[in-house]
Amino acid sequence: MSTHSTNSYTHTNRLLSEESLGICSLESLTAAFHRQYAKQDWFRVLNALVVLVQMRDLLPAPPQRLAALFLLYEAYRADLSLNPFSHFFAELLRPGVVVDDQPANGRTLSAIEEWFLSQLLTTSIPRDVS
Secondary structure, three states, X not given: OOHHHHHHHHXXXXXXXXXXXXXXXXXXXXXXXXXXXXXXXXXXXXHHHHHHHHOOOOOOOHHHHHHHHHHHHHOOOOOHHHOOOHHHHHHHOOOOOEEOOEEXXXXXXXXXXXXXXXXXXXXOOOOOOO
């Protein structure tokens, strides 16, 4: 593993740590992401987040998973049709079975995570929240 990818992993891991997420807002998480990564690195870093979301044991805590989904959405929110992760969102929201808010039958998202993602994709959130 190269030093660059190791540093990216370390920074991403720090951004999504339960301790960090317990004290920051989604707005400050986004700001930290933008400070940490140049725009040309976003796709590579966000692609790693896709893998983490797909494998629940790698990103087990609900706040971590919600933050990862938010970053995947936020990076390309200006035009969702140009978001390279739109297909991933569609797959995540494909109807499935959820039992006791836990995914079943190979599902990736819990009911709360599905609701959160659907709200991101269908609700207009003001860019400047004051």
